[in-house]
Amino acid sequence: MTPVEAAQRKFERVNEIIEEHGREQSALIPILQEVQAEYRYLPEEILTYIATAMGLSVATVFGVATFYAQFSLSPKGKYVVRVCDGTACHVRHSMRVYEAIRSKLNLRDGRFTTPDMMFTVETVACLGACGVAPAMVINDEVYGKMTPEAACAIIDTLLNRDGEN
Amino acid sequence: MSVQQTVVIDGLSVPIEGERNLLELVRKAGIDLPTFCYHSELSVYGACRMCVVEIDKMGIVASCTVQPQPGMVVRTNTEQLRVIRRTILELLLANHDRDCTTCDKNGACKLQELARRFGVQDVRFGQEDAGLPIDRSTPALVRDPNKCILCGDCVRVCGEVQKIGVLDFAYRGSDATVGPAFGKCLADVDCVQCGQCASVCPTGAITIHSDVDRVWKAIHDPKMKVVAQVAPAIRVALGEEFGHEPGWAAPGKVVAALKSIGVDMVFDTCFTADLTVVEETAEFLERLSSGSRERLPQFTSCCPAWVKYVEQYHPNYLANLSSCKSPQQMFGAVARRFLGRELGVEPENLYVVSVMPCTAKKFEAAREEFASDGRPDVDAVLTTQELARMIRETGIDFDKLPIAPFDLPFGVSTGAGMIFGNSGGVAEAVLRAAAELLAPEKTSEIPRSRLVFEEVRGLDGVKEATVNIAGNEVRLAVANSLGAAAEVLRRIESGEAVYDIVEVMSCPGGCIGGAGQPSPSHLEVRKQRTQALYDVDTMQMLRRSHDNPYVKALYDRYLGDVGGKKAHSALHTSYGTRRRIAGEEIKFSSEEVDGKLDVGVCVGTCCYLHGSYDLLRGLMDRVARHGLTDRVDLHATFCFEQCEHSPNIEIGGSIRGNVTEEDIDEVFEKEIRARLVE
Known part of the structure; x- marks a missing residue:
């Protein structure tokens, strides 16, 4: 599939998702979730389109999309790294892990995503994996008992894997 | 004979006469409970908590959200209520741009009035200065988010009375704001500039653009x-x-x-x-x-x-x-x-x-x-x-x-x-x-x-x-x-x-x-x-x-x-169509290549309701089938302001309206394919 075809396919998916869920206001959150799964974020023009298709005010759709932490309005990297900073992880120095990854990926100031769109690094309030604190999750995989060194090694593995492909 | 149903408010027996909430009953009793977010013509929001009262067996509640029940015993002025109200005011003031002397609302501001009424002389929580930009984009209104107290009055008047919904809450917790979608300015969205938001705003967050x-x-x-x-x-x-x-x-x-x-x-x-x-x-x-x-x-x-x-x-x-x-x-x-x-x-x-x-x-x-x-x-x-x-x-x-x-x-x-x-x-x-x-006949006396x-x-x-x-x-x-x-x-x-x-x-x-x-x-x-x-x-x-x-x-x-x-x-004059929101189109190709034929299908509301998405799909299919994907820059766009001819397609700079599904083959052959063959 060419990039153009892929982009068109994504947009067709948006329409299918809206058709599947219907246009009741209560369908908005599941629609946003599935659309985000397609685009990895919620682009402004797609949110405007969803509001149009559902007959909602754009401000309302924007309000819902910004209220929930699960939605992102800016593009995320291929790998989304979430370092847990809940109480259990925090006392076991999760911020050192977080800072180590950020400095390894050269993320400074307000940046959370690398320019090559490979990594997004964030904190999360609790992953529910306190037994293996400090924890982090990359996409859907959980990594426990993290140290700055171990975390950087995992990032290296991912970088190498992508380099080979 | 029916017995008059009453509520006891600060020791005074007050009859219930169809009041929709306890706040109205308290005000009828001559006690002016303070509010920011209560408007009798809007839905009850219960956000500002200034109208708190103490009800026997219920504790402290916002009176605007409580139905008056016969036999309720209500107190509106206790030490605890006084502390709550004053603390709320202090918290609101801490987040509020307190440059009152240069504020358009100076002297007419509800927050200022209540701060004076409650004798707030010290704000224990400091002063936040978010320095958010002020929106002066329209000739009618000025929106200063630094003065917003998030009471939601503007959101409700725009959504409930005018049924437009230009303003809404966005973000959450300490980041919460009220404003148009995507943080745009009012001139870039569908605000009709009626100003009802300004007329209900208790502070200087939305004011009239002055021509004085x-x-x-x-x-x-x-x-x-x-x-x-x-x-x-x-x-x-x-x-x-x-x-x-x-x-x-x-x-x-x-x-x-x-x-x-x-x-x-x-x-x-x-x-x-x-x-x-x-x-x-x-x-x-x-x-x-x-x-x-x-x-x-x-x-x-x-x-x-x-x-x-x-x-x-x-x-x-x-x-x-x-x-x-x-x-x-x-x-x-x-x-x-x-x-x-x-x-x-x-x-x-x-x-x-x-x-x-x-x-x-x-x-x-x-x-x-x-x-x-x-x-x-x-x-x-x-x-x-x-x-x-x-x-x-x-x-x-x-x-x-x-x-x-x-x-x-x-x-x-x-x-x-x-x-x-x-x-x-x-x-x-x-x-x-x-x-x-x-x-039929003119009379000197007009009936x-x-x-x-x-x-x-x-x-x-x-x-x-x-x-x-x-x-x-x-x-x-x-x-x-x-x-x-x-x-x-x-x-x-x-x-x-x-x-x-x-x-x-x-x-x-x-x-x-x-x-x-x-x-x-x-x-x-x-x-x-x-x-x-x-x-x-x-x-x-x-x-x-x-x-x-x-x-x-x-x-x-x-x-x-x-x-x-x-x-x-x-x-006499005439009016035209107008797009609702400024923004980007939905691109399917990231690179801009010279020589590509630009084809935009409008998916704004009017065109969408007239089936423009089906047109877009039809064109996608045909472009792909004929292997023209890299020669046609097909995209979905919002509003050419030609809504009376919806659905509209723009091909190489010229707009064609009233396109039906039956027309797609003709449009594709004559206006897209033929041009590329030339």
């Missing part, structure tokens, strides 16, 4: 001849700014005040309202007798927020809007064209100021349609509030001002022009004129049935009536708010109702409830202003626009025939 300085400059410029026009609704509201009861009618005071601040001549917008009625009635009778219902019902077009609403949301009804300019713009047109000549002033040295109850009139005056050679017909629009500010600035004692008459030639008006300020007033004025024009049309009066949201005018049944609807207008349009579209004429005023109550009027402007106040305008009408010798001798003279001297060519060029 521009007007002072003109007044103090010796070259300028400054002329003002005064809308009907001003004369029954300006007094409120100086301590008079709502509905205190004082047209002579308004004229005297304007003269005293330095305006050279003061005219009456009611005069051009008469002119509007004459033109609009002729237009209506013409449409009615044309035999076709194509441009019926005729919609009034005096309200600029309503016109913008039609442009954005219902472009299929643009042809139904009366082509008559609003009274404000008719005044601008005749002043710029003829008044300079009458007064011996060079047209560029004539400075035209409007005094309006309305913020959207500022937007209207700035519209391109109402300018010639770049100079707007109306130079500046002052709201009632701004005029009051100018009067106060001079130090003139409003009450000691003698009364003064409007100037000629645009100072005489009829009762029909006066009631333009009320919801139903424009419809009634047109009915009076139509009844006169269609009357009351041809003058007063009770059916269109009152403050209901949608008013419907069928009026018999000289044997003709005229079906009309009056919409009192944009939410009500949406309902009228729904009835038309569903076929539930057929109308010949529809009047819409965006603000509840009509212009007397405009956002430029003094605060407060709640239902009771609006009722009094409405009645005052009807009283002013009753007092007039002349109550039908056609009887205005100065209107006749204007036609004789300059405008020729009613509805004729000259009148048309000066007094």
